[in-house]
Amino acid sequence: MATIAILGAGIMATALTFPLTENGHRVHLVGTHLDQDIIDSIQKTGVHPNLELKVNDGVTAYQLEDADKAFAGADVAMSGVNSFGVHFAGKHLARLVKPGMKVLSITKGMEAEEDGTLHMLPDVLKGFFDPELVEQVTWSAIVGPSIAGEVAVHHDTCVVFCGDDQESLDYLADLFRTDYYHVWTSTDFLGHEIGAATKNIYAFAAGLGQGLLIKEGKEDDKYVRYNYNAAVFAQGQKELRQFMVLLGGVPETADGLGGVGDMFVTSMGGRNVRAGEYVGQGTPFSEVRDNLMKGVTLEGVNAIRVIGGALEPLTERGVISAEDFPLCRYLYDIIENDAPLDMPWDKFFGGEK
């Protein structure tokens, strides 16, 4: 039996406690400063209020002030926050993680330097650690098409555990594998993080066609806009693959679970898709951000801001051409400049010809 301590008690972190506890492991779930009500609820009733499910026996919930107790002696230390919490997680985990632990992250996204150089979030996490400690633990992450609630209700889910150290990956995969939670492993750590970060960009784009349909009053018509969505998906997939090559992932990682599979599931719905729908209906993005979806976590929008924002400096430095990433550039124009819906079809797929 292993002990897994998780910082962050959001729905994904909590969903992952199901396979772990069903395999007989002990989970210490530590809320952030934003999770106080969640921890309170789990401590009192066992129910995660956002997931709307009772967690299994074997999960112990801790408020942040008890984090030291929760992480003491853990075999696995998980970063369970989203991309907005990566600095928070880095600061706390740098103190909570001890030599010999296996660090496992579900925090996805990238950060950019001013010149456009992009870093995957596990590396951002590492930046908070004492350099000696960085070497005394192993680093891994979970990626792949995985809606948290579906994991929690035991629906088949296929994911990839990626990292530098195959032995740790095998150990971690073994902790999680059940008859519904299917785990593959890969040492293409960077490539899988690139896929996990960039697929969120295209989730926002996946809502635009549906928004247009709503604007036209045609959402219940016989003929909808699957052709539109498919073309956007295809261009998104092309760009995801190009990001993979540009940033140093293994090109094949753009295929399969960590690339196109994750992009597929992210395009099926959720907050980023809904934000795209509003824009498709004709709402300026600033209005979505400041009113309609004020305070809602939009990881896709954040990915567009960070990664899309890096494209201009990368172009100026000659790393990419001005014709590269036309969809990502257009999405950036939507969220930064309130660009209206006017899909640049003729720039897609290398330019219409």
Place this chain on the structure above:
Amino acid sequence: MATIAILGAGIMATALTFPLTENGHRVHLVGTHLDQDIIDSIQKTGVHPNLELKVNDGVTAYQLEDADKAFAGADVAMSGVNSFGVHFAGKHLARLVKPGMKVLSITKGMEAEEDGTLHMLPDVLKGFFDPELVEQVTWSAIVGPSIAGEVAVHHDTCVVFCGDDQESLDYLADLFRTDYYHVWTSTDFLGHEIGAATKNIYAFAAGLGQGLLIKEGKEDDKYVRYNYNAAVFAQGQKELRQFMVLLGGVPETADGLGGVGDMFVTSMGGRNVRAGEYVGQGTPFSEVRDNLMKGVTLEGVNAIRVIGGALEPLTERGVISAEDFPLCRYLYDIIENDAPLDMPWDKFFGGEK
């Protein structure tokens, strides 16, 4: 102004008359022996009964017995039938097509020899032609994510015109391009036909997860089975790419419109997905075929039968390994042997590890 003669008056053939006529071209739409009522309806009322739309002026509908008149002097001769009609189309077009015409096919799929060797349908069409005539015309096809009705109601659609002759492709693309029908061209004829044929295999698979959800009575639940569908989609995309390499297409054609884009749109719904849903609900496929969907054209099932059926001889000949194409092999087992729903997850993505 060009004259385009189309053999076959199904919904896709008819949908394509919209961009053509809106560009000022003349279309002669010739029904097959199965299309008599359609032609009758268009001749009397202008309405295509399955598409439920009135065709534009500029479309003239012909019964099969008037095909010679319809094709006389045409600039473009189109095969507008589905894969089940390829022999029919071959026999008739071999007579109707004259030197100098541009042959353009929307007939997608493959045919297999006994040893598993697969042929794309434009080559099957060619086989009916006098060898001299084969050289006196040019050969092209339309592929990409395109639901017919959406084209007909002017919803943005991105497609690829593929063929051997770039000049013909440019000419044909120019006939069709409008502000909603976006056309790219490619001389990877074989690769695009492989994508168009194999994507249908995975459309059937796209229905299985939804069927399982219905069987469980959970289709209106908060948590559905997008993770399931995404993993199936990802494995399907991996196999589509492997088919591309195996059969001699350009690997990159598995990306973009002709590969993943077309697979995406085909997975969103339609008859093949519905057939998969029945199997997901626990109905043996033979029951779907012989009762529930008797007489319904299932191109995906046909693709599984032909291409899936070729895998065993190809394995015996050592062309592929027994571990290759686990999803396609399983789908073949469903439609040929009434295999129940039991997704072979552990064989996907090179084997769970």
